[in-house]
Amino acid sequence: MMWLTWRQARIQTLVTAGLVAAFAILLLATGPHLVTLYRDSSFATCHRGCDQDASNFLNQLASSSPYHLIYLLGALLLVLLPVVIGLFWGAPLIAREVESGSYRLAWNQTVTRERWLTVKLGVLGLTSMALAGLLSLALGWWASPIDHAAAVGGSGGFQERFFPTIFGARGVVPIGYAAFAFALGVLIGLLIKRTIPAMAVTLAVTAVVLIAMPLAIRPHLISPVRTSVPLTTADIQGLTTSANGTDLQVLAGTPALPGSWVLSNQVTTTSGSTNLGAVPAACQPSTNAGPKACFSALAAKHLKQSVTYQPASRYWSFQWLEFGIFLTVAILLAWGCFWSIRRRLS
């Protein structure tokens, strides 16, 4: 049974494993040099007030050839892997047997259809999780100098590991994504019973879930921390107005919250309104009073800077929480497979 499962899945498995291995070799080849660059940078020996050293290191990496590219490619691959697994491992698993009719013979032998499903779901599901785990581990090792520097402040196109696009390419969540996409593909294949439509639906659902999760769900997994501090002249970085001089917006510098995920950074009045009123006379271009007078006039409005964020200490809570959610959904989908293979197929 194991042998047949392997025979039926070997091409997909070998191709995906080959892809992961090729990328791992690329990481292994460039990683040691990245570590050397990190050791040689002033950031490695810096203990406090390291903002400048961190951004110097990141800017240096951004301008030396392969690192930024590999960094982006890695994030892309880790998002693509679950999609590929759902599409090419999950969806055809049952749909192909149903479509070709081979299930009528295969599932009415001494080995029951439930046992077939158990073995196939178990072996391929665990393999897909293992591949995603390996890729995430390799990329996490490779990017550790970058993530360490970016935690102080993103620069040169590198973001801290809590940032939405990077979060899903580190730690344990890729394993959850892989399990989810695989189980989803199998269930959709079982329900639709035709390979190509099942693949299309799997692609659409996986893409929607992977896009909606960071935008709509993840920010609210744990309720974010809100702080509100009076805005001082030192925090003001600039202002924008509409052409007729109303609709004032004040841009404030990002607060020093290293490694945290800043969800919003807004300047409001003391009552919490985002309507900041008229532009002070000192800030009108016609006055030509210079930035200092303008910024003092803005500070005299007693504005507040309201920041909503998820603190850096919650990173691993978020990782495990999201992993748990995807794994639970994957288990529910697997249960759905067992239920429908008994009920829906004669």
Next chain:
Amino acid sequence: MLWLTWRQFRVQAAAVAALVAAFGVLLLITGLRLASLYHASRLAACHHACDQAAGNFLNQLASTAPYQRVYLLGAALVYLLPAVIGLFWGAPLLARELDSGSFRLAWNQTVTRQRWLAVKLGVLGLASMAAAAVLSLILGWWASPIDHAASSGSAAGFENHFFPVVFGARGVVPIGYAAFAFTAGVLAGLLIRRTVAAMAVTLAVVAAVQIAFPLAVRPHLIPPVRHTTVVTAAAIREIHGNGPGDVLTGVGVGNSGVPAGAWIISNQATTASGSTTLGAMPSACGPSMRDFSPCATAIAAKHLTVTAVYQPPNRYWPFQLIETAIYLAVAAVATWACFWLLRRKLS
């Protein structure tokens, strides 16, 4: 024949059309708001030296809810559409008939296999190009205020329309991508003769080409322009150093002679002899630096030059047309290969 082609193809066609339509509606709703934001901003009324107004407009958009997301989603969709077309329209077109054996009956009637292929390739190929064109056109309209602002300097994650990621999501190149992906899918299906395997190969080929082309081929389509600036104390804007060794690794100058809206391929400081090793960091630039000007003078004394390699902004449309022509030529070769294989290889 057209009727059967439509019957076999209507589900895929409807799915892709629905995707394009749904995104089109989203773009229409947010696009009108974006246009009014643009008209209310200072950038719309600005005629020269608009860098600051453009930067303000882009920063404002980045902090206003949906625009940055729609911008990124649009680029992602334009890149995804050819892959989806290759995967779900191209690869199964012949592979499914070969897989199921229905080709033995279908291709030995009065309508020859070449005519079947011609009709299917024609109808679906034109449909895929039309889908890509519509998506690119709507996105181009939606993003025109952003592209206009970004042409005088990128800010807040919005890049100018010559920048590699944005380039492939604007203008006519998406049409070439769609034609290429579709014919590559059909050819893969004809060669491999198994649907799922053909889809996997198509995905791999399309992804590899889409990643490799902007990195390896596009910069060299027309030889780039080189502009060399001598580093003077007044022109220095940034200095990059390498900590413990106190090595100077990079110098940035304010006006490097690169026109706004150009695609900058590299911007490298070198010594007078052309070496990229810039030597030791001057002592005036150490961590205890109080004033920037002695440091800038010390760096200027090294007689460095900054060489910018770039594609000027007026080459944007030649690049679009050349790249589209290349993809269409590859699609034509793949089509020819399909006809050749159909005659020779299949009994």
